Amino acid sequence: MKAKDVMTANVVSVSPDHSVRHAARIMLDHRISGLPVVGDDGRLVGIVSEGDFLRRSELGAPAFPPGEARDYVKGHSWKVADLMTSDVVMADEETPIERIVVLMQEHGIKRIPVMRGQRLVGVVSRADLLRVIVAAKFHDDTAAGDDAIRRSILTRLQKDAGVKGDALTLTVSDGLAHFSGTVSSQSERDAVRVVAEGVRGVKGVFDHLYLAHP
Template identity: 50%
Template sequence: MLVKDVMTTKLVGVSPDNSVRRAAEIMLANQVSGVPVIDDAGRLIGILSEGDLLRRTELGGAAAAELGTFALTAEEKATAYVKSNAWKVADVMSRDPVVVGEDTSLGQVSALMQKHRIKRIPVMRDGVPIGIISRADLLKAIVAADRDETAPGDEAIRRSIAIRLSENSSLLGKDMAVTVTDGVAHLWGSIDTEECKRAARVAAESVRGVTRVVEHFSGDRP
């Protein structure tokens, strides 16, 4: 699936000249935890998230912010002070946000969110923001996804499981075999770690038609 298949097209944004209070009101009213910051020309110049507001003085955050600044440089302390005390969105927002295009795959989006530890990414077209994709949108994609189609019959199921196991990078080089009887998958081979055993079980369970997985990981083969 691509970004355009699940993204939110109703773009709730704020102006860099809005007050932080006003931005918080907009976030609450729209039940979102972050908003893109868009200037008068329609350009994306930043993003404001709940994470940017955690050390606000309105929350009694001044003291907490000070406790965490002893190891910072003078410039970093100044930045922390501005984030905690500035009234204008432009001074508090995160600049140079990560962005994606509407034809980006959801796998790439997930990787970017994990790498940058972010919850939402603006979607751009010709340099203009047209929507936003969030972790919640990825959850919707998971719910909507169909399991892969598998031909009926134990042999077809066995072949599908074998393919899944061969594609699993954690199981490369493992001597494994699969048998299937009445939908029950039996996994055989030499696997010595619990995580690799779990990966093999999950790979088998993900195949349509499998009713149960039985593990035989003593090193024996059928």
Template identity: 50%
Template sequence: MQAADIMTRKVLTLSPDHSVKHAACLMLENHVSGLPVPDDNGNLVGILSEGDLLRRAELGPAAWRGTESRRVKDPDIFIKGHSWRVGDVMTPGVVTVAEDTSIDRIAAVMTAHDIKRVPVVRAGAIVGIVSRSDILQAIAAAVPEVTAAGDQSLRCAVLARLCSDVGLSKDAIDVTVEDGTVSLFGEVESEAKREAARVAAEAVSGVGCVTNKLRVGISSSLSERP
């Protein structure tokens, strides 16, 4: 899935010349926590989020003055706290994605930048927006991978998942399957990897339950043993 498949196409926007009060009212009325800001030519120049409004003078002096070390001497803090214009308060240099950006890449971008929404642009103009709720909807609608029936097919699928997703070596582990019940044997280098192996096995379609008999040892593969 790509951005074009999950994005909201009808996007509410703000002008840089809109008032901060208008922006706050628009967010409340539409139950959104951030709005893109394009210029008169439709090019995205910033985004205004709830976080940008936490240092407003309307909230009192402690909100806009910042930390003791910065105080009122920082003109940027004063501007963000007192200006009525969205263009002065918004966050410029917005992180964006293209329409063909994959959903896993979008999730990675959100995580890396600790943001809740990503505008989707085409030639600099906004054509949609992807929020965390759009990501959640994609997860809820995900269809499990189809795995061929039979214990041997399940064993191959589980082994492949352990190697590709968890990075385990086939020399270090073994998998048995009986009537859909999977048992994991072998050695891994950490408790976290042991649990990751269980999760990966449980994610394979057709697996009934998983018995995790992996040991946590010094080496990560049998080939490393003396």
């Protein structure tokens, strides 16, 4: 799945020459937390988000000492151009959503503009990613039968969750998975349960595990 498959295409934007108050009103009216800023030539020049408003003078922004002139400008200017973040993290419409997620995590951002060449064609936000999760279908090619379920759980523990399971014992009877033995952490214990619960045919998971270092 790519950015173009999940993005919001009908993007609300503002001009760098719009007022800060106008941008805030648009965000409130559309119930969004950020806006692309697009110049007269149609090119993306920045992003203005809720975080940019936090040091506004209207909110009681402090007096800034010498050397923090930029902060003063962001706190007092009436123009979006002075408030926005101009160093924008962008993605092409063909960018896989896995890469979108990585970019959001690396840069601590909530939305990524999607470009087609120099033109803004959409925005992928965290809300768009939540819609992907809600719409996702459960896919599991595990064969029927207790033996197949057991093999699938053990394989996924190591391959997907990074749990070697050398000190684990797993028995599956009539779809009921029983774990015994030792795990090294509570996280591994939780991973064992989550992996087993995600395998088709598992009717219940019983944890008889011990922590090696409680």
